[in-house]
Structures are given as C-alpha cells and as structure tokens.
C-alpha cells in the first residue's frame with residue numbers, strides 16, 4: 001500500500017534521509033521508530049505528498065506521489081507532527097472545512113463531521129474554539145480531521161506525544177480499532193507503545209533504516225548475551241573480580257557504586273547463575289537477589305541506533321544500556 | 328481548480344473573524360467619510376464660483392473633478408489597508424504549520440492561491456459597497472451622471488484587486504505577517520509613485536515607468552473613461568502576482 005524506494009531528501013547541503021526504502025502492506029500497522037532528528041517526519045512528509053524527495057520514489061496504492069499527488073492525498077488521512085490546526089476556528093467549522101476540502105459533498109458534510117467527532121470523543125467540544133481546547137483534545141481534533149472521508153491509509157506522526165497516560169491508552173485503542181481495515185503508519189519514540197500496537201517496526205537512525213521486523217523477532221535476534229541482575233547485602237566485600245573469573249561471564253558492572261547491585265553479562269549458551277550463587281555465598285556477601293533480565297525493547301532500540309558508535313569505540317556497552325529513550 | 332470553494336469559504340470566514348478586518352473597515356469608512364465631506368465642500372464651493380462665472384462653467388465638469396479626487400484618495404488609503412487584509416493569508420499558515428494541512432489535503436496549489444485571493448477580493452468588495460450610499464446620494468442630488476461613478480468604482484475595485492494580489496504574494500514570502508505587510512507597502516508605494524519619475528527618466532524609460540505606474544491607469548477610470556488597455560493592465564497585474572505566489576508556494580514545497 002505504501003512503498004518507499006530509495007528516498008533521499010536534502011535540506012540545503014544536509015541529507016535528512018538517505019536511500020530509505022520500505023513497504024507497508026495493505027492492512028498492516030507499522031511503527032516508525034527513531035530518535036530525534038532521525039528523519040521520521042521527513043519521510044512521512046514525502047509519503048503524504050507534503051514535499052517531494054530529492055531523489056527516489058514514493059508510492060501509495062501504486063500511484064506515484066509526484067505525479068498523482070491529488071489522488072493520493074484523497075486516500076491518506078494525515079496527522080502532522082505538532083498537530084497544526086486552524087486555531088481561531090471552532091472544532092465544527094474546522095472539520096467542515098476538512099470535509100469539504102476532502103471532496104465530501106455539501107449535504108453529507110454534517111454527517112461525516114458527526115461521525116469523526118463521535119469516534120474521537122469530541123461531542124462536548126464541537127462548538128468550542130480550537131485554541132481554547134487542552135492539548136489532548138487538540139490532538140483528538142487532529143485525529144478527527146485525519147479520519148474524515150474514511151481514508152484507507154492513515155499516517156500519524158507521533159500521535160500520542162504530550163498526552164496523559166489515560167489518553168495515550170484511549171488513542172492507542174482507537175488506532176488498534178482503526179487498524180482492522182486500514183493501513184497505518186505511525187511514528188513514535190515510545191517503544192512499548194509501538195510494540196503493543198504494531199505488527200512490525202521500522203527503525204530509522206541518522207536518516208537510514210537500520211532494522212525492520214516484528215517487535216518479538218527484534219528482541220530475540222539482538223539478544224546476544226544473557227543479562228543477570230545480582231544484589232548482595234554487603235557491598236563492601238569485593239566480589240566483582242571473582243565473578244568475572246567464572247566461566248561464561250563476559251562482563252561485570254556495578255549498577256551504582258556501593259549499592260551492592262551488579263549487572264552481569266554472560267554467554268547465553270550456559271547458565272552461570274548456580275556458579276555465581278555459590279561464589280557469593282562462599283565470599284559471605286549475602287545473596288539478596290539473582291535473576292536473568294530480558295533486554296528491553298528500549299535497549300534493543302538503543303543498540304540499533306547507536307550501533308555505529310559501538311563499532312567505532314569498541315567496548316562501551318555502558319552507553320547503550322544507560323541512555324534513556326525520551327518519551 | 329479542485330478545492331477552490333473550501334479554501335474560499337475558509338478564508339472569507341477567517342477574514343470576518345479577525346479583528347484586523349474590522350479595524351481596516353472602520354478606518355476605511357471613516358476616511359472615506361472625511362474625503363466625502365471634503366469633496367462635498369469643494370463641490371459646493373466650486374459650483375458657487377462657477378455660477379458667478381458662466382463662461383468658465385461650460386468647460387469644467389465639477390462632478391468629474393470631485394469624483395476623480397474622491398476615487399484617487401480612496402485608492403491611496405487602500406494602498407495602506409490592503410496589505411493588512413492580505414498579510415495573514417500565507418504567512419499565518421506558514422507560522423502555525425497549517426500549511427501542512429493545506430498541502431496534504433486534496434486541494435491543488437492554484438485553487439488555494441485563487442481561493443485566498445478571491446476571499447480577500449470579496450471582503451474588499453464589501454468595503455467598497457459600504458462607501459456607496461454616500462456617493463450615490465451625492466450623485467443623485469448633484470447630477471445623475473452614472474458613468475463616472477460606475478467607471479470610478481470599477482477602477483477602484485480593479486486597483487484594490489491588484490493591491491490584494493501583491494499582498495498575497497508578499498504574504499507567501501515569509502511567515503511573519505508584519506514583514507509581509509511592510510513588504511507590500513513598500514512595493515505598492517514604488518508602483519504608486521513610479522509614474523512621477525517618468526519625466527526624469529527621459530522618453531524611453533519614462534514611458535515604461537508610466538506604463539508600470541498603477542495610478543496612470545487609474546486616472547482614466549477616475550475620469551469616467553473605460554479603456555480596455557487599462558483593464559488589461561490590472562488583469563495582467565493580478566495574473567502576474569497570482570502566478571508568482573503559485574511559484575513561490577511551489578518552491579516552498581520543494582525546500583520542505
């Protein structure tokens with residue numbers, strides 16, 4: 001349904017995206033992930049016919065975005081980043097404009113507006129001026145305008161950013177529901193969200209697609225080491241060097257100096273936990289907790305987007321596990 | 328022209344919802360009223376003098392003189408007011424990011440340009456209609472010569488449309504409404520006074536300057552003469568600036 005082929009976009013001399021190619025099949029919900037400035041919005045703007053790429057082609061439903069722009073725009077419901085809206089207008093007037101701009105004929109406009117208002121829970125706000133609405137409700141108005149004329153493709157650029165947790169969940173449910181009979185591409189920084197809604201994720205970093213797979217496959221593929229969390233009651237006792245000597249342990253790292261918590265990375269082929277337990281008891285450090293931890297999706301994401309740096313300055317996994325992903 | 332009507336309606340509504348339009352309307356009608364009063368005064372004065380001097384009176388059409396200065400003054404204040412109506416058109420869409428909606432709805436770029444222009448022209452037309460009651464009463468009382476009034480209004484409408492098309496263009500250049508308005512003032516003032524430089528420039532360039540001058544083409548209308556060359560000048564003017572606006576928005580799209 002959506003095809004990107006070698007998309008490149010230069011802003012002046014700087015390339016925002018380089019040779020981006022991917023496909024979204026009919027009926028898929030695909031998450032578009034990447035850190036700030038990775039080029040998500042740039043790619044999305046090309047796909048929605050906002051701007052042409054410097055090179056490469058974008059197609060929606062088989063039509064070229066450059067040549068058949070007007071036809072494609074009819075098929076796409078687009079929620080731009082930062083939700084630009086005609087703020088001096090009332091919700092109803094704005095949605096009526098969106099409906100007539102999208103080619104809905106006079107008599108049907110009111111019905112269509114009522115339909116999207118109902119879907120987005122805006123019944124009480126229809127007659128209010130948009131600038132008087134809270135951020136969350138403005139977001140809903142943005143979503144409502146995207147849903148007008150029931151387009152088969154939805155492109156949402158960070159639909160849940162800046163919302164409170166209840167609203168995030170509501171929007172997430174709405175997207176899931178919409179996904180039953182539509183193709184959806186949504187961008188986000190928030191991994192758990194994408195993992196929940198999307199069947200597939202595209203990860204983009206520095207203008208290039210670095211991975212594309214289902215959230216589950218990504219997790220298993222990238223898990224090259226087992227992680228073990230260890231907590232002891234007497235942090236004063238030096239145990240790290242001893243643990244490091246155990247067969248299969250690759251690295252030991254104190255979680256915080258003197259807290260007694262350690263992160264141990266080990267070879268996944270053999271379970272080193274019994275050996276560690278024995279060692280801790282022998283040293284008399286007081287074993288409090290010992291468990292294997294799964295790499296979170298955040299960490300996988302960080303590994304992917306910082307992969308080059310890791311290659312550059314070899315053993316510095318610290319960076320990948322401690323950088324927080326902005327929400 | 329897919330999407331012309333939705334854009335037209337949206338812009339017309341936005342114009343009437345903005346306080347700037349009412350400020351402009353207020354200034355326009357008050358200043359028109361003052362001019363009108365001055366002209367009446369002048370008319371009385373002149374008529375009185377001419378009545379004592381019948382030889383001279385046959386050569387002078389008092390009505391024509393009065394109307395001419397009225398319409399010329401009207402379009403001169405328009406030079407300052409039109410940019411205030413148009414400054415919002417594209418600049419605000421660019422500033423607030425709604426240009427992204429306009430560019431991704433199934434609306435062709437030319438329909439958007441035309442819709443915005445037509446909405447401002449309609450608002451301006453309403454302002455002109457607001458000045459009619461006074462001038463019509465005046466004409467009825469003085470002498471029922473309709474032609475100079477119709478031609479004068481047509482000319483004033485055309486000159487206003489030219490100003491609007493230029494204002495629309497400067498609005499597409501920036502995301503700052505104030506800059507857009509000042510750019511339009513500047514360009515319009517140059518076009519207004521360029522005719523005065525004709526004598527300084529010598530015959531060749533001078534005639535070019537004269538042709539470019541918005542006032543030279545307006546004079547004939549104000550005199551009550553409908554000349555197709557003048558009409559064509561204003562139509563070309565409007566077409567050129569609508570075309571430039573379209574070009575500018577297209578290049579804005581490419582730059583992203």
Ligand SMILES: Nc1ncnc2c1ncn2[C@@H]1O[C@H](COP(=O)(O)OP(=O)(O)OP(=O)(O)O)[C@@H](O)[C@H]1O
Nearest residue numbers: 011016034035036037038039040041042043081583
């Ligand atoms: N209009 C523009 N002019 C110049 N550079 C731009 C423009 N828009 C984006 N860029 C640059 O292009 C790169 C990609 O930006 P883009 O907005 O696509 O990132 P993003 O992935 O959407 O980031 P975010 O998560 O912060 O929204 C950035 O380096 C940005 O500075």
Ligand SMILES: [Mg+2]
Nearest residue numbers: 040041042081
């Ligand atoms: Mg973005």
